[in-house]
Every structure is written in structure tokens, then in C-alpha cells.
Amino acid sequence: MAAFDGSIQRLIEAFAKLPSIGPKGATRLAFHVLSSPRQEAQELAEALIAVKDNVRFCEICGNVCETSPCPICVDSRRDRSTICVVADPRVVMSIERTGEYRGLYHVLGGTINPMANVSAADLRIAQLLERLQNPEVKELIFALNQDVEGEATVTYISRLLAQVDIQITQLASGLPVGSDLEYADDITLGHALSGRRSLH
Amino acid sequence: MAAFDGSIQRLIEAFAKLPSIGPKGATRLAFHVLSSPRQEAQELAEALIAVKDNVRFCEICGNVCETSPCPICVDSRRDRSTICVVADPRVVMSIERTGEYRGLYHVLGGTINPMANVSAADLRIAQLLERLQNPEVKELIFALNQDVEGEATVTYISRLLAQVDIQITQLASGLPVGSDLEYADDITLGHALSGRRSLH
Numbered sequence: 001m002a003a004f005d006g007s008i009q010r011l012i013e014a015f016a017k018l019p020s021i022g023p024k025g026a027t028r029l030a031f032h033v034l035s036s037p038r039q040e041a042q043e044l045a046e047a048l049i050a051v052k053d054n055v056r057f058c059e060i061c062g063n064v065c066e067t068s069p070c071p072i073c074v075d076s077r078r079d080r081s082t083i084c085v086v087a088d089p090r091v092v093m094s095i096e097r098t099g100e101y102r103g104l105y106h107v108l109g110g111t112i113n114p115m116a117n118v119s120a121a122d123l124r125i126a127q128l129l130e131r132l133q134n135p136e137v138k139e140l141i142f143a144l145n146q147d148v149e150g151e152a153t154v155t156y157i158s159r160l161l162a163q164v165d166i167q168i169t170q171l172a173s174g175l176p177v178g179s180d181l182e183y184a185d186d187i188t189l190g191h192a193l194s195g196r197r198s199l200h
Numbered sequence: 201m202a203a204f205d206g207s208i209q210r211l212i213e214a215f216a217k218l219p220s221i222g223p224k225g226a227t228r229l230a231f232h233v234l235s236s237p238r239q240e241a242q243e244l245a246e247a248l249i250a251v252k253d254n255v256r257f258c259e260i261c262g263n264v265c266e267t268s269p270c271p272i273c274v275d276s277r278r279d280r281s282t283i284c285v286v287a288d289p290r291v292v293m294s295i296e297r298t299g300e301y302r303g304l305y306h307v308l309g310g311t312i313n314p315m316a317n318v319s320a321a322d323l324r325i326a327q328l329l330e331r332l333q334n335p336e337v338k339e340l341i342f343a344l345n346q347d348v349e350g351e352a353t354v355t356y357i358s359r360l361l362a363q364v365d366i367q368i369t370q371l372a373s374g375l376p377v378g379s380d381l382e383y384a385d386d387i388t389l390g391h392a393l394s395g396r397r398s399l400h
Contacts, residue, residue, distance in 0.1 A: 007254045007266060011247040017240060019232050020225070027290060030251065032219050034264065038252045040217060045245035047211040051230065052238045054207040064234065066207060090227060 008034070060131070062107035062124045064089045072105060079103045081138040083131065085157070087111050087150070091143060103141070106131065111149040112156055120156055128157070132164060139167040146173055146191075208234070260331070262307035262324045264289045272305060279303045281338040283331065285357070287311050287350070291343055303341070306331065311349040312356055320356055328357070332364060339367040346373055346391075 008030055015026035033041050057063070058070035065071065072078060072092075082103030086092055092105050108123040131137065140161070144150035158168055174192035175184055184192070208230055215226035233241050257263070258270035265271065272278060272292075282303030286292055292305050308323040331337065340361070344350035358368055374392035375384055384392070 007247065007250040008264060010243075011251045014240075014244040014247040017244075018229055020228070025220070027293070028220070029218055031288075031290060033248060033251055034255060040214075041248045041252045043210075044214040044217075045248040047207065047214040048233060048241045048245040050207040051211045051233055052241045055234060064208060088231075090231060093227070 057107075060127075061105045062089075062109060062127070063092050063105055077102075080136050082141060083128075083137055083139075084141045084143050085128065086143050087145065087153075095143060103139075108144075108153070111144055111153040113149045120153075123153070125157060125160070129160065132161070132166060137166060139169060142168070142170045146171075257307075260327075261305045262289075262309060262327065263292050263305055277302075280336050282341060283328075283337055283339070284341045284343050285328065286343050287345065287353075295343060303339075308344075308353070311344055311353040313349045313352075320353075323353070325357060325360070329360065332361070332366060337366060339369060342368070342370045346371075 011030040011033065012023070012026045015021055015029045016023055018026075021029070033044075054066045055064050056066070056068055058065045058068050058073055060069045060073045063070050063072065079102045082101075083106050084095060084101060084103055085106050085108060086095070087108050087110055089107055092107065095101050095105075106124070106128050108125065108128070110118050110123055112118060112120055112123070132140070142150075142154045142157075144153055154170060161168060172195060173188070174195055175181065175188060181189075211230040211233065212223070212226045215221055215229045216223055218226075221229070233244075254266045255264050256266070256268055258265045258268050258273055260269045260273045263270050263272065279302045283306050284295065284301060284303055285306045285308060286295070287308050287310055289307055292307065295301050295305075306324070306328050308325065308328070310318050310323055312318060312320055312323070332340070342350075342354045342357075344353055354370060361368060372395060373388070374395055375381065375388060381389075
């Protein structure tokens with residue numbers, strides 16, 4: 001028998017459907033909601049509905065936004081000669097936070113992954129090629145995870161662009177800032193060595 | 201600058217207010233909501249509001265419920281001679297799940313903890329004493345955490361009941377089922393030894 005009446009049990013079950021929240025975590029969250037101000041629960045409830053109501057994908061870059069084209073695509077102050085290719089809108093946020101990039105983005109919606117049944121046709125590659133028809137674009141920066149799927153996606157798209165006159169680059173691979181050389185993994189250390197920079 | 205438009209950012213912030221969910225976890229949850237069916241977000245939103253609207257505390261036992269007195273307190277099939285004293289409604293759920301207990305409950309709402317500014321007056325001890333006026337009650341089972349606060353609370357209430365003719369017990373302390381003796385901590389092993397059971 002469930003010891004809790006309907007509402008709490010339903011809230012626990014709804015929380016438990018979220019990723020990486022198990023039954024115990026869901027119970028803790030539900031009891032937090034129970035003991036916290038009504039305002040907080042209301043805000044979360046409204047934010048959930050607002051996201052489903054308002055958020056769409058930008059018709060140009062594929063980023064999540066509330067107006068399509070998204071604010072980045074329509075921002076005239078951004079450098080239109082560079083497009084940064086990412087797998088996921090979350091990476092757009094990470095790169096924006098650095099404040100180091102002023103170009104445009106293109107969100108693929110994933111990486112080529114035969115194990116997860118994601119092929120090149122499932123990604124927004126055709127839309128990327130179409131954007132590259134614009135002679136304004138001079139550089140394509142790949143900001144994909146440097147794993148098998150990321151590398152496969154970079155190789156696949158690079159080959160498609162073999163005949164296109166455009167600079168293609170990839171994020172630098174190397175040691176994270178502040179990391180300890182002693183604990184660096186072999187592959188990262190190898191990449192850091194082969195990609196070493198000249199200091200003068 | 202925030203790379204996301206309002207709705208997603210607001211959802212991330214609302215998730216991040218929940219305990220043990222940091223900014224990265226909140227972002228992951230928000231993107232999960234974005235890519236999952238609308239129905240799921242709607243259910244969570246409605247469950248949040250329903251909990252705040254419907255849930256109250258049982259006037260008798262202090263458990264969370266939607267009707268006061270709660271279903272356990274009004275259930276005529278339950279054994280009214282035994283009251284199990286717990287700190288938190290979550291423990292009621294845990295004990296109910298065992299299916300081993302058919303008595304009533306009393307939720308204290310915490311344990312005596314001077315460090316957290318919780319004194320005996322903050323707990324539902326007066327209500328417990330009042331319930332014990334009923335001669336039907338024969339046994340009080342303490343199901344509090346066996347830490348300093350739990351022990352202090354058991355001692356405090358037991359002293360108040362020194363003159364009351366009622367059996368007072370506490371959950372058995374010992375080795376968890378399936379645990380490895382080799383890795384048992386000293387205090388648990390000590391309790392298991394001093395509380396050893398005769399087999400015939």
C-alpha cells in the first residue's frame with residue numbers, strides 16, 4: 001500500500017520520471033516542495049508549461065529560442081563570417097558564457113552514432129551546407145565532443161566540404177586549465193604534445 | 201549574456217532551487233523537459249500545484265495527508281494499541297512498505313537538535329502525550345534515527361513517560377540484512393553483539 005495520499009505520490013512519480021532522479025531523490029524533492037513556499041512550486045510549474053508553450057528551434061541555426069530566427073542569428077553585431085558547429089544547444093550556452101566567440105552557431109542536433117541509430121541524415125547537415133552557400137562565411141569551427149562519434153561527424157562533414165573554399169577548424173585539444181599534469185590521461189597528454197604552441 | 205531565451209533560463213533557475221540540483225543538473229533537466237512529451241511536463245506542473253493545494257498534516261498523527269484525520273488514523277483495521285513514533289512522514293512510508301506494521305503512527309516533525317535550534321517544544325510531543333491518555337494504547341515504538349539527536353529525543357520522551365504504564369520499545373539496532381561482517385562499523389557491530397538474539 002502507498003503510505004501517501006494521491007497528490008504526494010503523484011508528485012514523487014512525476015519527479016522520478018526525470019533523468020538521474022531515482023525514487024528516493026524524487027521523494028526528497030516532493031517533501032522539499034511540501035515544506036517550501038507555495039511561490040516556489042508555482043514558479044516551477046509555470047516555467048514547465050512556459051517552456052513547452054514558448055520554446056521552439058531557430059529555423060536557421062537550430063538553437064532553442066522563443067523567436068525564430070533566434071536572437072543570435074538576427075544580431076547584426078555578430079561576426080557572420082564564422083559558424084561554430086555544435087551538437088547540442090547546451091554547448092551554445094557554454095560557449096556564450098566564455099565571452100570569447102562573436103560568430104554564429106549551427107546546432108546539428110547530435111553526432112553520428114550508429115549504436116544509437118543516429119545517422120548523418122538525422123542531423124541538420126543539409127541545412128549547414130545550405131548556409132555555407134553564402135559567400136560571407138569564411139570559417140567553420142567544429143565544437144563537438146572529441147570522442148568517436150564527434151570525430152566521425154567532423155570527418156563526415158569535412159569530406160562533404162572538400163571542394164568548398166572555407167577554413168575548417170576544431171577546438172584545441174589539450175590540458176584543461178588548472179589541471180595537474182601528473183593526472184592527465186594519456187590521450188589528452190598526447191594531444192597536448194602534438195598540438196603544442198610556439199611561445200615566440 | 202544568457203544564451204537562452206527567457207523560458208528555458210527560468211526553468212533552469214526553478215530547477216536549480218530544488219535541493220541537490222546544481223546549475224548543470226538543472227540545465228540537463230530543463231533540456232529533458234524540452235525534448236520529452238508535453239504531457240510529462242504538464243503532469244509534473246499539475247502535481248506541484250496539487251501538492252500545495254491538497255496536502256495538509258493529519259490533526260492526530262501529524263502525517264501528511266489530503267484528508268485529516270489521515271487514512272491510517274481512521275482505518276478501523278489497524279491495531280490501535282501500538283503507536284510508532286517517527287521524526288518524518290517519509291519514515292511512515294518506509295515502514296508501510298515493509299508490510300510488517302499494522303499499528304498507528306505519530307510524526308514528531310523532527311528530533312531534538314540544539315545545533316539546528318530544534319527544541320522539544322518544536323516537536324509534536326504534547327500531542328503524543330495527549331494520545332497516550334487513551335488507555336487503548338499499550339506500546340510505543342520509537343523509530344528514530346539512532347544518532348545523537350534521535351537518542352536524545354527517545355531519552356527525553358521516555359523520561360516524560362516514566363510514570364505512564366506503557367511498554368516503550370525501539371527498533372532493533374544491528375547488522376543490515378545482506379551486509380558483510382568484515383565491513384560493519386564498530387558501533388553497529390557492538391549493538392549487534394549486545395542485542396544478540398537467542399535462537400532456541
